Amino acid sequence: NDVTRKAEQMAQGDFSQEVCVKSNDEIGRLADMFNLLRTQLDMTLFEMSSEKNKMETILKHMADGLIAVNLEGQIIHANPAAIRMLKVTPEEMDSQSYNTLIKQLNEELSLERLMEKCREGELSDVFEKSGCTYSIRFDWFKDEDGNDVGIIILLQDITQRQKLENMQMDFVANVSHELKTPLTTIKSYTETLLDGYVEEPETVNEFLEIIDNETDRMNRLVKDLLQLSRLDNNQEIFSRKEGNLISLLKAAVKKIELTAASKSQHLNCLFNEEERIPVDMDKDRIEQVILNVISNAIKYTGEGGRIDIDALKMEKKAVVTVTDNGIGIPETEQSRVFERFFRVDKARSRALGGTGLGLAISKQIVEGHQGTIELQSKEGKGTKVIITLPLSLKRGIRNIE
CATH class of the missing domain: 3.30.565.10 (Histidine kinase-like ATPase, C-terminal domain)
Incomplete structure (x- = not known):
């Protein structure tokens, strides 16, 4: 009777039960196994709860947006970053379908399109919206039997990174262009002088002045670049x-x-x-x-x-x-x-x-x-x-x- 009663309480979620063993017969051994079962079950549930809390904490504080969608288009989970990126409230996230919410970000990210891309092996994409650049990665997620049960989507705001990459490419291109122009001028005038095509002193002096001016221009450019580099790396010490x-x-x-x-x-x-x-x-x-x-x-x-x-x-x-x-x-x-x-x-x-x-x-x-x-x-x-x-x-x- 004691085992039956406490088993019912465990079935209702109370795992603090313990059967008092009073004999060494079959009932006593059953009580021992009951207590062992309760202890193991309690430990297993504690470990599962700890893992769940750890995963929830990680997902909550991720900078990237994570969305899990089942095959019917219902959002199973969305972390706070995803809610911010979609510019919706948690209530809207719970009540509306994935396709309804995602179309304001990009209609190409509909569940049907993502499922099609997953079958074709295309698991990532980059798109722009309202001046922001997003990187998206997605793939199937499966149940214990290995069956596809939905799509997991990772959204990343790469606007700043893209801007820095573009600035870096522009910077290299601009420096190359700014140096190429005076170098070309210096090279052409120097070769003309070396080949002896110019003999008039006035023309020679004119060519030398041009070379001198272009050299000064390159010197100013390199000087400015060095100062910018020191400022960028906090190496410029201000004597205030x-x-x-x-x-x-x-x-x-x-x-x-x-x-x-x-x-x-x-x-x-x-x-x-x-x-x-x-x-x-x-x-x-x-x-x-x-x-x-x-x-x-x-x-x-x-x-x-x-x-x-x-x-x-x-x-x-x-x-x-x-x-x-x-x-x-x-x-x-x-x-x-x-x-x-x-x-x-x-x-x-x-x-x-x-x-x-x-x-x-x-x-x-x-x-x-x-x-x-x-x-x-x-x-x-x-x-x-x-x-x-x-x-x-x-x-x-x-x-x-």
């Missing part, structure tokens, strides 16, 4: 000291005013030259940024154009703005201005010795100072560059230039 941003702006304007004057352009300093805006900065690097921004404004503004330079304190930040009334940048290309080798006007930039790396370097330097640099532009009306840097938190220091 408190300095007056106004003094730095005045010095930068003085260095570049002759370039503007050669195009009859007006450099207007709107900031108060007597004011002091204290900033912890590497003076040379921040001056490099300002000179680059102003020189770009000069480069892409026509004869007699206007360039306004201003600086002010805003809350706990110093804000520098450089505004021109030049050619501007098309809206579709504004998001790319800080990319390496991007140029608004490639022909003009190359003619004036630009490497296409200035703004990329400037962005790295400003961000290394915990600041920001952004751009606003309208095609045909001009461009405004805004640089923000944190103000110095030091007190009681005066007259530091």
